[in-house]
Amino acid sequence: MSKLTHTTLVKQPERFILILGDQLDLRSAAFRDLNPQSDEIIMIESANEAQYVLSHKAKIALFLSAMRHFACALEKQGYPLVYIQNSPLPIIEAIKEQSLEKKVGRVVCIEPGEWRLKRALEELAQGLSIDLDMREDEHFYCPNREFIEWAQNKKEFRLWYFYRLMRKRHNVLVDKEVNPEGGQWNFDQDNRKPFPKKDPASLMLQPHLKLTLLHKKYWTWCKKSIQITLALLMRFIGLSLESKRYKPWNISLNIA
Structure with a gap:
C-alpha cells in the first residue's frame, strides 16, 4: 500500500x-x-x-x-x-x-x-x-540539441570522434595546446587482443606493463573519487567506512 x-x-x-x-x-x-x-x-x-x-x-x-x-x-x-x-x-x-x-x-x-x-x-x-x-538536464556535458547538431550529415556514428570533441571543448585531459595529455588520444589499438585463456590477472605479472605518469595520475584520481562517493553514500545511511557492518553484499538499512 x-x-x-x-x-x-x-x-x-x-x-x-x-x-x-x-x-x-x-x-x-x-x-x-x-x-x-x-x-x-x-x-x-x-x-x-x-x-x-x-x-x-x-x-x-x-x-x-x-x-x-x-x-x-x-x-x-x-x-x-x-x-x-x-x-x-x-x-x-x-x-x-x-x-x-x-x-x-x-x-x-x-x-x-x-x-x-x-x-x-x-x-x-x-x-x-x-x-x-x-x-534540459544540465548535469551533462552535452545537451541533446548539441549532439543533434554534431550528428548532422555524419556518415558513421563512432563514439571516439564525439569523445575527442568533448575533451577539447571541456578541457579534459588535454594540455594548453588542446593536445592529449601523454601525447595519445586513446589506447584502442593496444586493446584489440583478447585476454589469455589461462588467467586475465596474469597480465599484471608481466614486466612490460608499467604504469606511466599519466596512468598513475588517473588511478589516484579514481581512487580518491571512489572513496569520496562511498563516504557520501555511507553518510546517507548512517555507516562509516570503518564500520564492521559495512559489506557491499550485505547492507542492513533502515530508511523509514
Missing part, C-alpha cells in the same frame, strides 16, 4: 514540479521559476520502477534513502511537497492519478535520462491535454 506524505500544500495547484529519483538537486532547472503559492513538487517511490530491470537491494535502498533525504531537505525549506511512498503504480500512473484528482493542467520536469520514461510522460501529457514543460 502506498503512503502519501506532504508538507503545506496549495489549495488548487496550477503546476506539478516532478522530481525523479536521479534528479535530486536544489539548483535544478525545475525549480527555477517555482512559485510556492501555486506550484506543488511531487516525488514518487514506484515499486514498478525498481522491478523494471534487475537491481541490487542495496542500490534500491540507497536510491530511496537519497529521495527521502532530499524530501526532508525540501520540507525544512518550506516547499509545498507531495511525496508518495511505496506506490505500486508506475510513475506515469501515479502522476495521472494526482493530476486528475487535483485537476492540474501543467507539469514541469527535467528530461528523464531514460527514453522509455520520457516518451511515457509525453504520451501522458498528450492524452490528458496537459501542458508539459520538459527542461
Whole structure:
C-alpha cells in the first residue's frame, strides 16, 4: 500500500514540479521559476520502477534513502511537497492519478535520462491535454540539441570522434595546446587482443606493463573519487567506512 506524505500544500495547484529519483538537486532547472503559492513538487517511490530491470537491494535502498533525504531537505525549506511512498503504480500512473484528482493542467520536469520514461510522460501529457514543460538536464556535458547538431550529415556514428570533441571543448585531459595529455588520444589499438585463456590477472605479472605518469595520475584520481562517493553514500545511511557492518553484499538499512 502506498503512503502519501506532504508538507503545506496549495489549495488548487496550477503546476506539478516532478522530481525523479536521479534528479535530486536544489539548483535544478525545475525549480527555477517555482512559485510556492501555486506550484506543488511531487516525488514518487514506484515499486514498478525498481522491478523494471534487475537491481541490487542495496542500490534500491540507497536510491530511496537519497529521495527521502532530499524530501526532508525540501520540507525544512518550506516547499509545498507531495511525496508518495511505496506506490505500486508506475510513475506515469501515479502522476495521472494526482493530476486528475487535483485537476492540474501543467507539469514541469527535467528530461528523464531514460527514453522509455520520457516518451511515457509525453504520451501522458498528450492524452490528458496537459501542458508539459520538459527542461534540459544540465548535469551533462552535452545537451541533446548539441549532439543533434554534431550528428548532422555524419556518415558513421563512432563514439571516439564525439569523445575527442568533448575533451577539447571541456578541457579534459588535454594540455594548453588542446593536445592529449601523454601525447595519445586513446589506447584502442593496444586493446584489440583478447585476454589469455589461462588467467586475465596474469597480465599484471608481466614486466612490460608499467604504469606511466599519466596512468598513475588517473588511478589516484579514481581512487580518491571512489572513496569520496562511498563516504557520501555511507553518510546517507548512517555507516562509516570503518564500520564492521559495512559489506557491499550485505547492507542492513533502515530508511523509514
